[in-house]
Amino acid sequence: MDQIRDAILAGDTSAEEFASIEIPDTYRGITIHKDEQEIFAGVPSRDKDPRKTLHLDDVPLPELAAGEALVAVMASAINFNTVWSSIFEPVSTFGFLERYGRTHADAKRHDLPYHVLGSDLAGVVLRTGPGVNAWHPGDEVVAHCLSVELESPAGHNDTMMDPEQRIWGFETNFGGLAELAIVKSNQLMPKPAHLSWEEAASPGLVNSTAYRQLVSTNGGAMKQGDTVLIWGASGGLGAFATQYALNGGAIPVCVVSSPEKAEIVRSMGAELVIDRKAGGYKFWADETTQDPREWKRFGKDIRDLTGGEDIDIVFEHPGRETFGASVFVTRKGGKIVTCASTSGYMHEYDNRYLWMNLKRIIGSHFANYREAYEANRLIEKGMIHPTLSKAYALEDTGQAAYDVHRNLHQGKVGVLVLAPEEGLGVRDEAKRAKHINEINRFRDV
Numbered sequence: 001m002d003q004i005r006d007a008i009l010a011g012d013t014s015a016e017e018f019a020s021i022e023i024p025d026t027y028r029g030i031t032i033h034k035d036e037q038e039i040f041a042g043v044p045s046r047d048k049d050p051r052k053t054l055h056l057d058d059v060p061l062p063e064l065a066a067g068e069a070l071v072a073v074m075a076s077a078i079n080f081n082t083v084w085s086s087i088f089e090p091v092s093t094f095g096f097l098e099r100y101g102r103t104h105a106d107a108k109r110h111d112l113p114y115h116v117l118g119s120d121l122a123g124v125v126l127r128t129g130p131g132v133n134a135w136h137p138g139d140e141v142v143a144h145c146l147s148v149e150l151e152s153p154a155g156h157n158d159t160m161m162d163p164e165q166r167i168w169g170f171e172t173n174f175g176g177l178a179e180l181a182i183v184k185s186n187q188l189m190p191k192p193a194h195l196s197w198e199e200a201a202s203p204g205l206v207n208s209t210a211y212r213q214l215v216s217t218n219g220g221a222m223k224q225g226d227t228v229l230i231w232g233a234s235g236g237l238g239a240f241a242t243q244y245a246l247n248g249g250a251i252p253v254c255v256v257s258s259p260e261k262a263e264i265v266r267s268m269g270a271e272l273v274i275d276r277k278a279g280g281y282k283f284w285a286d287e288t289t290q291d292p293r294e295w296k297r298f299g300k301d302i303r304d305l306t307g308g309e310d311i312d313i314v315f316e317h318p319g320r321e322t323f324g325a326s327v328f329v330t331r332k333g334g335k336i337v338t339c340a341s342t343s344g345y346m347h348e349y350d351n352r353y354l355w356m357n358l359k360r361i362i363g364s365h366f367a368n369y370r371e372a373y374e375a376n377r378l379i380e381k382g383m384i385h386p387t388l389s390k391a392y393a394l395e396d397t398g399q400a401a402y403d404v405h406r407n408l409h410q411g412k413v414g415v416l417v418l419a420p421e422e423g424l425g426v427r428d429e430a431k432r433a434k435h436i437n438e439i440n441r442f443r444d445v
Helices: 002-010 015-020 080-087 094-101 106-110 197-201 204-215 238-247 259-268 292-306 323-329 351-355 369-380 394-405 429-439
Strands: 026-033 055-060 068-078 114-116 122-128 140-143 180-184 188-190 227-230 251-256 272-275 311-316 330-338 360-363 388-393 412-416
Touching: 002 068, 002 122, 015 122, 026 394, 055 114, 055 394, 068 197, 068 394, 080 394, 094 106, 122 197, 188 369, 197 388, 197 412, 204 238, 204 311, 204 369, 227 238, 238 251, 238 259, 251 259, 251 292, 259 272, 272 292, 292 323, 311 323, 323 330, 323 351, 388 394, 394 412
Parallel strands: 227 251, 227 311, 251 272, 311 330, 330 360, 388 412
Antiparallel strands: 026 055, 026 114, 068 122, 068 180, 068 412, 122 140, 140 188
8 A cells, every 4th residue: 555655645656657556455444343233222322432333444455347446545534424334323334235235246245244434535546447438547536425326217317316326435335434445437526636635535525415405406596695594504514504605695694502613604704603502592391392482582593693584594404403493493485404414313393384384394415416516616616615623544533433423523524544644635736825714714723
C-alpha cells in the first residue's frame, strides 16, 4: 500500500504509472462482524457503543465486475448510517448483504461474514472494470453513495426510484472506510481541486441528501423567500441545508443545541436561530405522550423571530423527537420533508394539523445521479462548502462513530485513510485562498 500512497502524494504520477502499480491481494478496512449481531441485545440505543463493534481488519480484495472502479481511498467520513451499522439498528445490515447477494452473480461477492463500511470517499482511481470509459487510473475523485442496477424502467426518470437502489457501504459491501474501495463507475465525480482529501471526502452523502431534500423538485423545491425550519442546523446534514437556504434566497430558522452551535450558523449568515436547550422545549411529556402546549410555545418563538410568519418547509431529520412539533409549526399548505429519523423512526403527530391545513409530508432519501452531480458541482464552484470539524485516523474510526452517535461533534467528522496527515491533496491554491474562511469555519469552533 506504500507504493500506492507514494504515487498519489507525488502529485505528478502519470496514468500509465498508476495503471502499472501492483495491487495488493488484501487491504485494511473498517468492518463489523456477522457473529456479533446480538452483542447489544437489550441495551438501550444511546448506550450502544460503536467502539465495541467497529474493527480494523485485513480483508481480501474482490475481483472487479463490469462497470466498477477500484479506488485508493485517501480519506473518508462518518455518517449516521455507519453508526446504525455499528449498533445493528434498526436492523442488521447483514440482511441487506444477504438479499443483495441473491440478485445476481456479481452481487454474491457482497454477502460475506464481515461488512466493510463507509459511504464517503475521496481518492484516486487505480483500476476500472469492463465497460468503463469515463474514468481512468490516476483520476482524482469523490464518490456519491447511490448504487443501482438500472435494469428496471422504474428508475430511468429518477435513479432513486430503481427497485434495486442501495446505499453503497451501508447496503453493499466494500465501502469507503478502507484503504481500497469498489464503486460503480457512475458513482464517481471529480474531486474539488481546492479541497484537501479529508475536506473533499466529507460532503458526499450529506450534501447530496440536503440538496434533494430541500432544493430539488423531488423534495422541498425551495424558492426565494421561503421560510425554512432546519433542525440540527450546525450538524453534518443541517449545515448543508443552512447553506442551501442562504444560497438560494430562503430564510432559514436554524435550530441548534448550544451557544457554540448557534455561533456556527450565525457565522454562515443565518440570523434567525433557536437554541433548543436554552428554550427547554419538552415535546414529549413522557415516553408515550407528546405535549401540544410545547408545540405551540415553539411555534410562537418561531413567529417572534420571523415577524409573524409560519414555516414554509421543515427540513426534518431528527424524527420521533421533533416530528409532532414540525407538523404543527408548518404553515397551511406547507411541506415537511423528512429523512433519517436519528432520534427514532416511529413518528407521531396530530393529523388534524396536517389534513385540515393541507400540509404535505414528503419522504426524501439520498439523491439521484443528477442531484448528486449538481450538489458536487456547487462544492466545486465554491458556492457550497464542506463542514468538516475534525478528522480521525482510520484506527480511531470507532471513536469517530461514537462521537457522532452521542452528538459530540459539529458538522462532519472525517477519517484519514491513506492520507498520512491533514491538508494534503489541494491542487488549486488560488481558489482555496478565496474560500479559506468558509472552509475553516467548522474547524474554528
